Amino acid sequence: MPDPLITATGLTKHFDDTVAVDGIDFHVNQGESFGFLGPNGAGKTSAMRMIGATSPITGGDLEVLGLNPETDGPALRARLGVVPQEDNLDQELTVRENLAMYGRYFGLHRTVIDERIEELLDFAQLREKADSRVEALSGGMKRRLTIARGLINEPEMLILDEPTTGLDPQARHVLWDRLYRLKQQGVTLLITTHYMDEAEQLCDRLVIMDKGKIVAEGSPRSLIKDHSRPEVVEVRFPVGVLEEIAPRLESLAPRVEILADRALLYTDDANATIEKIHAEGLEPEALLERRSTLEDVFLRLTGRTLDD
Amino acid sequence: MPLALRVFESEARVYRRVWRGSIFTSFLSPVLYLLAMGVGLGSLVDANLPAGLEGVSYLAFIAPGLLAAAAMQTGAGEGAWKVRAGIKWLRTYHAKLATPIGIPALVNGHMLWIGARVMMVSIAFAIVIAVFRVAPLWQSLAATIPALLVGLAMGGITTAYTVRTNSDPAIPTYFRFVVIPMFLFSGAFFPITQLPGFLQWVAFLTPLFHGVELCRAVMLGTPTAVAPWISVSYLLAFAVVGMALAVRPFRNQLLP
Numbered sequence: 001m002p003d004p005l006i007t008a009t010g011l012t013k014h015f016d017d018t019v020a021v022d023g024i025d026f027h028v029n030q031g032e033s034f035g036f037l038g039p040n041g042a043g044k045t046s047a048m049r050m051i052g053a054t055s056p057i058t059g060g061d062l063e064v065l066g067l068n069p070e071t072d073g074p075a076l077r078a079r080l081g082v083v084p085q086e087d088n089l090d091q092e093l094t095v096r097e098n099l100a101m102y103g104r105y106f107g108l109h110r111t112v113i114d115e116r117i118e119e120l121l122d123f124a125q126l127r128e129k130a131d132s133r134v135e136a137l138s139g140g141m142k143r144r145l146t147i148a149r150g151l152i153n154e155p156e157m158l159i160l161d162e163p164t165t166g167l168d169p170q171a172r173h174v175l176w177d178r179l180y181r182l183k184q185q186g187v188t189l190l191i192t193t194h195y196m197d198e199a200e201q202l203c204d205r206l207v208i209m210d211k212g213k214i215v216a217e218g219s220p221r222s223l224i225k226d227h228s229r230p231e232v233v234e235v236r237f238p239v240g241v242l243e244e245i246a247p248r249l250e251s252l253a254p255r256v257e258i259l260a261d262r263a264l265l266y267t268d269d270a271n272a273t274i275e276k277i278h279a280e281g282l283e284p285e286a287l288l289e290r291r292s293t294l295e296d297v298f299l300r301l302t303g304r305t306l307d308d
Numbered sequence: 309m310p311l312a313l314r315v316f317e318s319e320a321r322v323y324r325r326v327w328r329g330s331i332f333t334s335f336l337s338p339v340l341y342l343l344a345m346g347v348g349l350g351s352l353v354d355a356n357l358p359a360g361l362e363g364v365s366y367l368a369f370i371a372p373g374l375l376a377a378a379a380m381q382t383g384a385g386e387g388a389w390k391v392r393a394g395i396k397w398l399r400t401y402h403a404k405l406a407t408p409i410g411i412p413a414l415v416n417g418h419m420l421w422i423g424a425r426v427m428m429v430s431i432a433f434a435i436v437i438a439v440f441r442v443a444p445l446w447q448s449l450a451a452t453i454p455a456l457l458v459g460l461a462m463g464g465i466t467t468a469y470t471v472r473t474n475s476d477p478a479i480p481t482y483f484r485f486v487v488i489p490m491f492l493f494s495g496a497f498f499p500i501t502q503l504p505g506f507l508q509w510v511a512f513l514t515p516l517f518h519g520v521e522l523c524r525a526v527m528l529g530t531p532t533a534v535a536p537w538i539s540v541s542y543l544l545a546f547a548v549v550g551m552a553l554a555v556r557p558f559r560n561q562l563l564p
Contacts, residue, residue, distance in 0.1 A: 015564065049485045050412065052406060053563060054402075054405055054406060054563055055563060056310035056563070073410065074410060075408075077406060077408050078405055078407070078408045080406075084402065084403070084406065087398050088398060088401060088402050088403040089320055089403070090318070090321075090403075091398065091401075092322050092326050093321060093322060093325060097321060101317070101318050102403070102407070104317060104318075104551060105311075105314050105318075105404060105409050106313050106407055106408060107310070107314075107408070126350040133325075153407075183535040217462055280423040
């Protein structure tokens with residue numbers, strides 16, 4: 001088994017009086033798609049920036065691609081691709097010019113850049129817009145351009161910070177498809193997200209972060225298996241009724257979470273649980289059954305939902 | 309250095325797309341001042357001063373002053389809006405810093421670009437001055453060198469100011485209370501000896517005053533208030549100190 005691409009031990013980041021990253025340990029292997037899942041403020045972006053050598057490390061050890069981000073910043077950044085959360089493209093330049101200029105920052109030769117631009121335009125499905133100014137592009141197109149830009153130097157690892165935030169569902173799916181193709185080509189992906197479906201779709205392995213710490217680690221499937229039951233029955237009751245009948249609900253499934261607006265019954269067999277609900281004489285306003293997600297894992301581990 | 313040139317290249321590429329927007333402030337405005345003040349007002353001033361103002365016509369007096377002032381305003385403009393946009397509004401600086409480009413390359417490339425813009429503006433205006441027969445072409449062009457110094461001085465100090473003040477109103481305030489008064493009262497339009505006593509000292513300490521003195525001396529051969537090497541050093545100091553004061557705040561804001 002080759003050495004991990006990233007190894008972090010006790011990685012810590014302080015800002016003045018806040019602790020953004022609180023002594024985390026993790027490793028990322030070559031070729032995998034690794035995720036940091038957590039709500040806003042969990043410390044994911046701070047961790048990413050330390051890995052990408054754009055933020056000094058406050059404590060702990062971090063090794064990325066065999067280099068020390070503190071001392072080998074420029075050499076490390078030359079081998080990474082970064083897709084930031086906000087699109088910081090040059091608005092007045094065209095798609096092609098944005099890609100070309102970014103390639104120049106890596107010292108790439110013009111002929112090399114021109115070849116790569118052609119491939120990237122196809123990859124990002126932006127060929128028709130190649131000579132349009134960025135300000136004329138839609139949000140989804142800008143994000144695809146930002147991803148394409150992050151690939152101009154053929155990085156060994158691509159770091160994506162919240163890649164689909166703010167995009168409509170269609171654009172998200174196009175993006176996931178692009179990233180999936182990259183994964184198949186063997187590019188190592190490092191993704192932060194607060195969307196559990198994104199983490200489940202894209203990541204081979206992930207860590208769940210909350211308030212600067214890692215609270216769980218594993219593949220999406222193993223996390224769900226270890227921290228939740230396979231299926232969930234969600235029930236809604238009229239305002240006020242839920243509190244009254246909560247004790248009755250709690251006996252109907254191995255684990256029950258009472259939230260503000262609904263109750264979640266975790267079970268191995270949703271149908272059986274639904275029958276029990278009806279047998280108990282309860283008639284919920286709304287009822288749905290679904291399989292467990294990483295959001296349920298997060299709820300179990302922290303008592304909160306991902307979008308708190 | 310090569311990395312700084314890449315930053316320069318990116319500024320140049322953007323400018324190729326947006327240059328039309330800068331023609332008025334960079335070029336037309338100084339030319340309009342030259343016409344309105346130099347020719348329009350100048351005929352009245354010359355009638356009052358048969359021996360000339362410091363020995364030359366009013367048009368000739370203000371031409372080098374306007375050259376220095378145009379360079380000064382270009383330097384201030386490039387050191388203000390672009391920096392604020394790069395750090396706060398568009399975050400294009402952040403994009404650059406995710407590559408091998410580091411803070412020194414960013415600052416150096418930025419200053420190189422300021423120099424290039426100042427030279428563009430100055431050379432264009434110097435040609436106009438030669439067309440107006442104020443001075444021979446080569447003397448007008450030679451005056452672009454001190455103009456470059458004053459542009460870099462303002463560029464450096466304005467960059468430091470912008471990067472240290474995060475609020476958006478700080479920039480218009482700077483132009484309102486520093487750049488414009490300096491433009492009007494630092495010797496471009498009238499000798500600072502016309503100012504009341506203590507204000508002469510304030511004017512004397514402005515970079516524009518020294519730029520105006522040097523431009524006037526090169527273009528017209530008029531004597532300077534202090535030895536030229538003092539003015540040159542003063543302007544270079546502003547540029548260098550400005551850059552030095554900008555580096556740490558750049559780092560704190562772009563690589564927290």
